[in-house]
Amino acid sequence: MVNETPQVMTIAGTDSSGGAGMTADLNTFAAHGIYGANIVVSVTAQNTLGVQHVHMLPPDMVMAQLQSVADDLAIRAVKTGMLGDAATVKTVAQGLQQFNFGPLILDPVMVAKGGAQLLSDEAVATVRTTLMPLATLITPNIPEAEVLTGRTIQSPSDIMAAADRLHSFGTKNILIKGGHGNAHMVTDYVRLENGEHFWLQTTRFDTPRTHGTGDTISAAITAQLGLGVTLKTAIMHAKAYVDATIRDGIAVGHGHGPLNHFPKVTAENQPEVYDEI
Numbered sequence: 001m002v003n004e005t006p007q008v009m010t011i012a013g014t015d016s017s018g019g020a021g022m023t024a025d026l027n028t029f030a031a032h033g034i035y036g037a038n039i040v041v042s043v044t045a046q047n048t049l050g051v052q053h054v055h056m057l058p059p060d061m062v063m064a065q066l067q068s069v070a071d072d073l074a075i076r077a078v079k080t081g082m083l084g085d086a087a088t089v090k091t092v093a094q095g096l097q098q099f100n101f102g103p104l105i106l107d108p109v110m111v112a113k114g115g116a117q118l119l120s121d122e123a124v125a126t127v128r129t130t131l132m133p134l135a136t137l138i139t140p141n142i143p144e145a146e147v148l149t150g151r152t153i154q155s156p157s158d159i160m161a162a163a164d165r166l167h168s169f170g171t172k173n174i175l176i177k178g179g180h181g182n183a184h185m186v187t188d189y190v191r192l193e194n195g196e197h198f199w200l201q202t203t204r205f206d207t208p209r210t211h212g213t214g215d216t217i218s219a220a221i222t223a224q225l226g227l228g229v230t231l232k233t234a235i236m237h238a239k240a241y242v243d244a245t246i247r248d249g250i251a252v253g254h255g256h257g258p259l260n261h262f263p264k265v266t267a268e269n270q271p272e273v274y275d276e277i
Ligand SMILES: Nc1ncnc2c1ncn2[C@@H]1O[C@H](COP(=O)(O)OP(=O)(O)OP(=O)(O)O)[C@@H](O)[C@H]1O
Pocket: 020, 111, 112, 113, 140, 141, 142, 177, 178, 179, 180, 186, 187, 188, 202, 203, 204, 205, 206, 207, 210, 211, 212, 213, 214, 215, 216, 217, 239, 242, 243, 246
């Protein structure tokens, strides 16, 4: 029997300009040499300047796609990106319980870099109650962590408290991304199931070309899990990968431009690891 090619999956929206959402996920999977299936929940008319239009697919079409993949492929890990509304979140949660797609990486996408809302307010509670208990890892940025916890985050101790609170909603592992703001260093926080926690720091690239960084790091973690490494190793590799995708930037569009999903990852992309900051 032929060895099975490792397969992972993304459940997300499309970005017509090809930089974020599902395209970022599939490019990231390809860059890791892993096969990617894709469940489309929404179509966005979008470019590097903003999101112009969103069209949600009906929940039964989302479920039909999940069924088709489950009937045929052997998915080892799955990530969710833009889910849009509460009905879609519920359908996805139902599908993830019905079928075995392996560990869930939940990227709670809420707002695009240009400011467009990609998750309705009422869907936030649905994410908290239906998807968070199913997730192996959640990867909010700071504003998303604030919305999910209902608490303001201003300091490292606020970030640690937010991670504890997110864990209390049932998600085993937490990665709070620190890409927002303009501090000289970007600092992410990781809290693992075994109680281990640490900070990952890299130098901020001063560039507007960061469209889809969040999609890309969660897709890279999903790809690594599909390749069989531990979650901690997956996070470390994914962080170095996303750093390289920004450093080796490409010039597309006039706003928040896309990443280079096929960069050369080198030693200088490895983050510094700190127990405390
Ligand atoms: N300018 C930058 N330089 C270096 N690393 C960055 C930069 N911007 C983001 N990152 C890193 O990219 C990853 C994604 O973080 P970010 O906070 O941008 O996610 P996000 O807001 O969900 O992204 P998006 O909504 O665009 O998909 C994190 O590991 C973060 O530290």
